[in-house]
Amino acid sequence: MMNAPEPEVQSLGAVELRIPARAEWVAVARLAAAAVGSRMRFSVDEIDDLKLAIAEACTNIIQRSEGIENIDIRWDATASELRVSVSGDGRSKLESVKGADEDQRVGGLGVFLIRALMDTVEYDVDQQRGARLVMIKHVTS
Amino acid sequence: MDIKVNVRESEGDAYVVDLSGEIDVYTSPKVKDAITELIDQGHYNLVINLEKVRYIDSTGLGVLIGGLKRVREHGGSVNLVCTNPQIKKIFDITGLVKIFGIFDDEQSAMKALV
Numbered sequence: 738m739m740n741a742p743e744p745e746v747q748s749l750g751a752v753e754l755r756i757p758a759r760a761e762w763v764a765v766a767r768l769a770a771a772a773v774g775s776r777m778r779f780s781v782d783e784i785d786d787l788k789l790a791i792a793e794a795c796t797n798i799i800q801r802s803e804g805i806e807n808i809d810i811r812w813d814a815t816a817s818e819l820r821v822s823v824s825g826d827g828r829s830k831l832e833s834v835k836g837a838d839e840d841q842r843v844g845g846l847g848v849f850l851i852r853a854l855m856d857t858v859e860y861d862v863d864q865q866r867g868a869r870l871v872m873i874k875h876v877t878s
Numbered sequence: 879m880d881i882k883v884n885v886r887e888s889e890g891d892a893y894v895v896d897l898s899g900e901i902d903v904y905t906s907p908k909v910k911d912a913i914t915e916l917i918d919q920g921h922y923n924l925v926i927n928l929e930k931v932r933y934i935d936s937t938g939l940g941v942l943i944g945g946l947k948r949v950r951e952h953g954g955s956v957n958l959v960c961t962n963p964q965i966k967k968i969f970d971i972t973g974l975v976k977i978f979g980i981f982d983d984e985q986s987a988m989k990a991l992v
Contacts, residue, residue, distance in 0.1 A: 760904040767902075767933075785964045792935055796903040846972060847936040853971045 749777075749814040756795070758805040758825060763795045766810055770821075773812045777819055777876065786854040787819070787874060793847040794823035794870040802827035802867055817876055818856075824869035881905035881931075883912045892923040892991055894984065898930035901938030909938065913945040922954025925987045934965055939972060946978065955979070957987040 754769050756762040770791040774784035795808050805827025813820040852858050857873040881899040888894045893916050901909055916924060926942065928934070946956045957979040960966055969975045981987035 760902075763903055764900070782964070782967075788933070789935060789968070792902060796935065796937060799903070845936070846939060850936055850968070850971065 746815045746817070749816060751814070752812040754810045755807050756810070758795075758799050758802070758808045758827070760796075760799065762808075763792050763799070766795050766808070766823075767792045769810070770812075773814070773819070777814055779819075779874070779876070783874065783877075787821075790851045790854045790872055790874075791821060791823060793851050794821075794872065797847045797851075797870070798823065798825040798868050804828050805867065819874045819876070821855075821872045821874075822869065823872075825867040827867050881908055883908055885912055885916065888925065888988060890923070890991075891921065892925060892988060893921045894925045894927060894988075896927045896930070900933040901931060901941070902933065902935045903937045906935075906937040906941045910941045910944070913941065914948075917945065917948050917952075922949040922952040923991045924949060924954070924956045925959060925984060925991065926956060927959040927984055927987075928965060929959055929961055931960075931962065931965060934968060939968070939974065942978070943974070955991055957981060957990055959984050959987045 752769070752773055754766065756765050767788045770788045771784050774787045779787065791810065798808055799805065802825045805825045807826050809824050811822045848860065851870070851872060855872040856875045859871045861869045881897060881901055884896040886894050886896070895912055895916070897909060899905065913924070924945065942956065942958070949956055958981065960969070960980050961982055966980070969978065969980060979987065979990050981990065
């Protein structure tokens with residue numbers, strides 16, 4: 738007997754934003770995060786969480802990369818979750834990270850906040866390709 | 879997106895730093911400069927009023943923690959005035975509620991300094 742295929746998760750849309758990797762542009766990522774969160778009908782508190790998490794990801798990448806020019810942010814929306822990818826185009830100053838002390842190695846308080854505010858967080862650091870944070874926020878209502 | 883910083887002398891040797899706007903990676907150096915200047919002048923009892931702050935991130939928290947560490951070296955203290963639930967939540971999540979005195983109004987924050 739064959740297993741039934743997994744139902745395909747239908748995309749509600751994707752939004753991409755590229756900002757210069759400089760402190761003064763992080764506010765633009767925050768505004769875009771609020772707009773996407775609002776479109777997905779997250780609560781005001783959840784939108785505040787999204788804004789902070791995405792801004793922390795941008796800040797983390799700016800501070801921990803060298804030769805970086807841009808940060809790419811992509812929001813993928815489905816009915817059940819919002820997936821956010823934040824990546825830089827510079828070389829990471831950090832080694833690849835795996836293991837229990839990851840938070841301390843990749844950004845201290847900022848990454849701690851991201852983990853507290855989002856449901857799932859993956860941090861991928863490659864010294865050549867740069868850093869990438871992927872975060873997921875579930876739709877609760 | 880900006881931060882407004884206003885420093886004023888209050889009762890005794892205490893100073894109040896009024897902040898208004900958003901504290902993030904771009905604006906936090908301005909806050910840091912104001913706090914550092916006060917400490918360099920020998921003022922170690924500070925109330926930082928966050929009532930009109932709409933947003934704070936980890937760099938802003940870092941500035942406040944740095945200020946607190948420095949004044950404590952001189953027997954001083956930093957109390958915060960904060961009523962915004964979202965900002966209070968950030969202090970809760972990070973455990974900073976246990977490190978800073980956080981008050982609903984300036985009078986209470988000032989009273990707790992001495």
